[in-house]
Amino acid sequence: MALPQSDADTSRNALLASPPLSAGIPRKPVPSPLLFKHGGKEYTSVQVSSALDDVDLDGSSSGNDERRQKQQQPLGIVPTAVVYRGIGASLRIWKWELISLLVSYLSFMSIIAVLAAFQGKLLSSWSGLISINAIIAILATIFKAALVLPVTEGISQLKWLWLFQEQRSLVDVDRYDQASRGAWGSILLIARQFSEKKKSYLASLGAFIFLLTLITDPFYQAAVQVNTCYHNSTALASVPRVNHYTATQGAVHDRAFHATADMDIAVTQGMVLPPRSGSDSIAPSVLCSTGNCTFGDNEGVSFSTLDMCHVCENLTTQILTRNITYEATTTSDASSSNSSSSSATNGPSGRKLKVRQSDTTSNSSPPTSWTEPTWILESAGGNITMLASGGPVLKVISLNDNTTSYPIGPWTRSSILEFRALAALEKKNCTGPQDCSSTPFAFQCSLRPCAKTFKASMKDGKYKETEVSREYMHRSMTYAYEIALNRTIVNGTWVNCSPSDNETETNSYQYALPEPPDIQLQPIGPHPPVQPNASVWYPRHCVYAIETAASVGLEALLRFSFDNNNITRVGPLVLPTNSWVANLWADGNISMATVNNFTSGLATTLAVQMRRTMDKNIDVSRQLGQTIQRDTCINIRWHYLSFGAIVLVLETAFLVAVIFTSHRRQWNANWKSSFLGLLVPQAGPDATQLRRQSISGHDAEDKGKLRRVAKDINVSLAKVGGRWQLHTVEKLD
Incomplete structure (x- = not known):
């Protein structure tokens, strides 16, 4: 109708x-x-x-x-x-997406700012109500959420451009719509591009960016790492060192100086229980309350100090074997009974042979001489002889101190003690007389005062110092052991050393110049004052010295400890003259390795004792260090942030491409x-x-x-x- x-x-x-x-x-x-x-x-x-x-x-x-x-x-x-819209109108259409992208940039920069502010900082310095990881998680969520809007709206707009003025399958509308709303739709859109004749590369890029956006969180969390770190502390750290050792017990009579009781104990301890390393020995005297300290590092050196070095040599090839005839003397034994008497026969090396008169007949008499193979080690302090057939198995002597020993340039002597030893090494698991024959072994060791430079540190309560270099000291005409260096390290800084002819405010140590060798080797005795033309003056920190009184007392103590000590085997028993000789003997396993360990332990103990003794110059008696506090710190692994930066750049490029594509189309x-x-x-x-x-x-x-x-x-x-x-x-x- x-x-x-x-x-x-x-x-x-x-x-x-x-x-x-x-x-x-x-x-x-x-x-x-x-x-x-x-x-x-x-x-x-x-x-x-x-x-x-x-x-x-x-x-x-x-x-x-x-x-x-x-x-x-x-x-x-x-x-x-x-x-047609102008560029301004086109940008206004995308204002919310642009604002969202701006929020992404701001959140990304906020993440960088927070991480940079706490890079290397103590975890305890974070005073927020929530942890730094939670702050980063919140900012990362804002970053990811702000990235979603531009990419999803961009894909949706590409949907209409895909359909504009060209017939497409209606199902494409659904594909684009799904891609703009979830990960599964984005995966389907990307997968579809491999089977389609007409491809949408820009939309696929958007779908790919959407997938990347979803997995940004783990990268931001991985960027923040909390681990153990170390930072400087204000607590005092120091390690003992010494330039001049002057300690002495005093003089009993003219120039008869005695070593201190502490040094006497140190010598005994070094021979009986030698330390394994100098680091372990000096560690109890190191001040480091945190258990982690450094003591300077200038050209790989922390400090220099007076020390004791050692040298050992194998002298077995110098042993002479001789068949020596010994003359026996017979004396009456007052303790014998009337019915029988005995005679004491003195053999080589103090060996006594007793011959009972009752054991002889009227037609026989006690032997008056015999010949035995003997080992001889010639020494300046007296030869060491030992019967090859039995008796002592180790003999130790100290050498004279007025002989040339390891000369350094014009200086004739640089060792404070030299001792030699001759030992009879028995074969192990011998089964008969022929298999049990002994072989001779001889060695000589010297203790040589020296100046060492060390690289030192303490980590987790374990102190370690590593020797970098050493300079041997010589004995001067005043019987002091000393050396003047061209440069030395003071409080972590290398200082050049220059002598002067006269004493000055800075050059206050009188350093004796070498005298003729015959004067240098004179026995210890009163020495006239050093003449001005026979010496120069150095800064005290440039000279390392065991001064006269301490040197004489220490040398006397060492010579007394080592001279004329031996071990004698009587059947299964080993009878040492003192305990340290048994330690040197090492249950018959004496070798150059055990001898080196023994002497090294003694030298280390002496050095530690000297370093523990306060120097006259208080300023250089300890090397100051830096205490390091172990703590938990925030460490940023910046390379993990590159993933977020890549996603942000890709998203920006994608949005710009979508805006430009929309602007030049009639849509x-x-x-x-x-x-x-x-x-x-x-x-x-x-x-x-x-x-x-x-x-x-x-x-x-x-x-x-x-x-x-x-x-x-x-x-x-x-x-x-x-x-x-x-x-x-x-x-x-």
Whole structure:
């Protein structure tokens, strides 16, 4: 039926300008035709449009060309004049995405700022209510959330550009929509590109960026590492060192100086229980409350100190073997009984042979001489002899101190003690007399005062000092052992040393120049004062010395300890003259290795004792160090942040590409992820009379205006004709 003329004109103009709504798209149902009320009856937009197909503008039933032209147009497309947006307008369309991207940059820079502020800092310095990991997690979440909007809206906008002015499969709409909403959809969109002829590389890039965005959190958490660290502390750290050793017990008579009781104990301890290393021996005297300290490092050196060195040599090739005839002397034994008497026969090396008179007959007499193979080690302090067939198995003597010993340039002597030993080494597990024959072994060792430079540190309570270099000292005409260095290290700094002819404020140590060798080797005795032309003056810290009184006392103590000591085997028993000789004998396993260990231990003990004794110059008696506190620190692994930076750069490039692509196309709508442009009907001239919420012209391309119109349209989901449809009705006041 035809509507009245007055109503027909109005309704026709309105409805012709409002094409039927789309049937629908996947994910979002399309609304059913709008319901209108007119004259007490309800009409759908489709019914009214169908009724008006036969109604002309003037009320006739014949159509005109304009109406036919509109009917031939594609469903839902209304021709409008193309309006191009400027770059400013295009950017305003993407303002929220750009703001979101800016938030991502700000959060990323905030992460860098927080990490940089606490790089290497103590964990205890973090005073926040939550941990630094929690702060980074919050900022990383903001970073990731802000990245989601630009990439999802960009993919959604590419969906409309993909469909614009070209026929595409309707399922593409669903693929793009899924890609903009989740990881699985993004994976499907990327996978689809390998099978499609027409590819959307930009959309695939967006889907890839979306997947990368989801896994940024672990990289930020991995960037923060809490581990053990060390930092400087204000506690005192020092290690004992000494330039001049002057300790002495005093003089009993003219120049007969005695070593101190502490040094006497140290000598005994060094021979009986030699330390394994100098580091272990000096460690109890090291001050380091934190257990971790450094003591300077200048050219690999921490400090220099007076020390004691040693040298051992194998003299076995110098042993002479001689068959020596010994004469016996017979003396009466007062302790014997009247019925029998005995005689004592003195053999070599103090060996006594007793021959009882009752054991002899009238036709026999005690032997008066015999010949035995004898080992001889010639020495300046007296030869050492030992019977090859039995008796003592180790003999030790000290050599004279007025002989040349390890000369250094014009100086004839540089050792404070030399001792030699001759030993008879028995074969192990011998089974008969021939197998049990002994072999001779001889050696000589010297203790040589020296100046050493060390590299020292303490870590986790374990002190370690490593020798870097050494300089041997010589005995001067005043019987002091000393050496002046060209440069030395003082408090971690190398200092050059230059002598002067006269004493000055800085050069206060008188250093004797060498005298002729015969004067240097004179026995210890009163010595006239050093003449000015026979000496120079050095800064005290440039000279290392065992001064005269201490030198004489220490040398006397060492010579007394080593002179004329031996071990004698009597059957299965080993009888040493003192305990340290047994230690040197090593249960018959004496060798150059054991001898070196023995002498090294003694030298180390002497050096430690000298270093423990306070120097006259208090300023150089200890090497100061730096205490290091062990703590828990924040360590930043910056390379993990590169992943977030890459994602941020890719997202920026993607958004710029989408904005540029949208700007140069004729598609001006900013629908992005919204479908309101397809759901809200366009308006005709009489839409107000029909109380219909609709939109017309280019306003349909503005998502904001579409949302405002959509707020006044009610929809419901209903099943019509076996299909679910959106029924759209007008809101009434």
